[in-house]
Amino acid sequence: MIFVQYVINGIVIGGAYALIGIGLTMVFGIMRVVNFAHGEMYMLGAYFLFTFFTKMGVNFYLSMLLAIAAVMGVGGIYEKAILKPLRRRSIETVMLSMIGFSLFIQNIAMLIWTPVPESITSPFPLTAYTLGGLYFLPQRIMVIFVALFLVLLTHLLLKKTKIGKAMRATFQDLEAASLMGIKIDRIYSFTFVIGVGLAASAGTLLGPIFTVHPYIGNLANLKAFAIVIIGGLGSFTGAITAGFLLGVFESLGAGYVSSGYQDAIGFILLIIILIYRPTGLFGKVGQRR
């Protein structure tokens, strides 16, 4: 029974992980950018929620929307001002400069919000619903519903809308897409903004569950990369699967083994995947040696 409880808790967190993962895999897959600052967007999402909801008293759901919108704004500027000029540079240069930017954003956040960890009190009642011996906290129920909703929304965006089709075309073959008249610059900006929006949404969902401080982006970032690689670069399904898998494994690991090593689970899975199937669970295996 407690096993099922762990699984349920894992699914809740996994939902948020899936969101960060989808956001990063889209950016990684479509723009081929290794955005080490992705975790910082998660952190900013949580902090903006804190500012709007806890400090300014705006309605919770509205605060979530505003927080996501704010981070999307930051992301949009970031993409235009920073990522675009770096497009021609080597992957090492991009990676290292993204690390520099993530360090920068972390420390600016620290200067703005102070390094003192904050907590966002959930607007939901703190008593859990019980059903057949299992506990369901309202906040966590909301997380899973919102996460699934956003995943569905993103799926519809990619599959049914014109811009979604353009994004998928760009992912499959950049040259062909641009020859067909797709404005790559616009697709990149749009992709990035959606990507960081998803990361921010995960931040707003998990913010009230865990504490908020300037360095939560670090772990979120590393887990996002683990999820994306385990699932397969650019694979939407992969990111969702890996996100939920990671959430569940972490929960089981923390429950049955030790909570200290919880964060190591993602890295260990990552290392295993990198050794045996670097293209990920849903990635395509290449022909080259």
Next chain:
Amino acid sequence: MNRDRIITLLFLLGSLIYPILMRDPYYMHMAILIGIYALLAISLNLLLGYTGQLSLGHAAFFGVGAYVSSLFYLNLKIPVWIGMVMALIASGILGYIVAKLAFKLRGAYFVIMTIGITEVLKLVGLNWVDLTKGPMGLTDIGAPTIHLGGLGTLDFGDKIPYYYLVVSLVVLCFYLQYRLVSSSYGRAFISIRENEDLAESVGINCYKYLVIVVMVSASIAGVAGSLYAHYVSFIDPGVFAFFISVNVVMMVIGGGQGTLMGPIIGAILFTLIPEWLRVFGDARMAVYAVIVIVIVIFMPRGILFYVTQLLNLRKKT
């Protein structure tokens, strides 16, 4: 005697007479740290500068070296020298493991793998409390001594002897780097960076050379870790900090990757810069981040390269 050799000799001379000129313990402390970081930078330079593989997990080897050396000293009560050799071997083995795990990976995948491995090691350091005392860390890690029989004991516990110990190891590793690079091994390393497919097509076993370079690099980094532990006499899982990995990369890039003196210059710059940035107080790391960004984007061939370019321009006009 060409210009590069003269500069190298000047550095050598300068470092030998440094303690005579600078008696202030703070300057000695900085010099020792620079020396330890120089070893780290030389080690990463082999991997990043010559074979062209970016690693953001060099703290893994540094940390393992520090812990292995300290644990041998504290638990087995053996002379520090043996602990240092153990640190070298342990890091070398870790390097071999990393190379075997990551040999197919290049670019972003390799970087992420190195980060992942370091994070796992950090978590082990934090959680395997029985061995590592977790976040409390290991204390009272003594300095090496040499017993000279009737002549007494050389105690490296003081700054000046420790400084010369560090310097001699830096000189040794610098020489090792020089010899490796100017051999067929060096040409193989460089060929991996320049064009791996072409290298394979003329019979260079890139996998073999990557394993060699990672093992040598890891071993040197492990020695650096050991020197660090026995100098500051206290270590905790912070030796696996991401910042160390990033800072070493900045040393190699800022000093000039793929050059012999580059890591030395980079070590001097990037040991001192975080210190100088203390004047900014809380904004310290934000400024550091800006420096990282500026160098990576605008000075990928190292600060010295662009400074000399600038000076050359001045001369022409």
Next chain:
Amino acid sequence: MKKEILNIQHLTVQFGGLTAVNDVSFSIFRNEIVSLIGPNGAGKTTIFNAITGFLKRISGMIQFEGEEVSHLKPHQIAEQGTVRTFQITSLFPNLSVLDNIRTGHHMEEKETFLDAIFNTKRKKRIEEETLARADQILKFIGLEGKREVIANNLPYGEQRLLEIGIALAARPKLLLLDEPSAGLNDTETQMMKGLIKRMRDLEITILLVEHDMKLVMGISDRILVLNFGKKIASGTPDEIRSNPEVIRAYLGERRRDVRS
């Protein structure tokens, strides 16, 4: 009795759903110059990749001097004696011309780790030999005046020559040249033709992929024709010139592929 140096039997290569090479079989004999021709996308470079160990999943048999080599890695293929050049200019861009060639000589440099560190007499001797050989090759390809030039800064034609120099440094028995005359003007192509002949004089067997029909017809002992991954013809230049299938394959393609 001509000795067989390379024997390909039923080679098939698939990329996902696409069959790039379809049941191709042929032999190359010692000291021959054989050209592999066919429209773009016919699978020629894929065959090169298969022979030199750059592909993971291939079916069929590849024998070099009688030994099965299809499972070997690229550097092992080179150790056996097969060296290739690449379709796209492939050099060590930031190294000098001399260092490019010295790197190609790697397999001959049998120094150990200890040799390297202690700068032993053996290492010094190996260095001298390597340098001498590199200078020899530079003269052979005509780049001795450009010894210290950084490879990236060479004009295109000389870069292509350097590529061959690097391959020669690896002492090939069988040399695979992938479009050696691509991008070269008529004078340069003539020089390349002469170079290929002189390499054959050094007892190197040569298999080349080419689009320049004049060069192919003028230099080949035999020609193999590929289309859509299948071998459609094999024979002397005269035989191929008048082969109706070959003509159809080329006329079916855009004419600008055939330079003759």
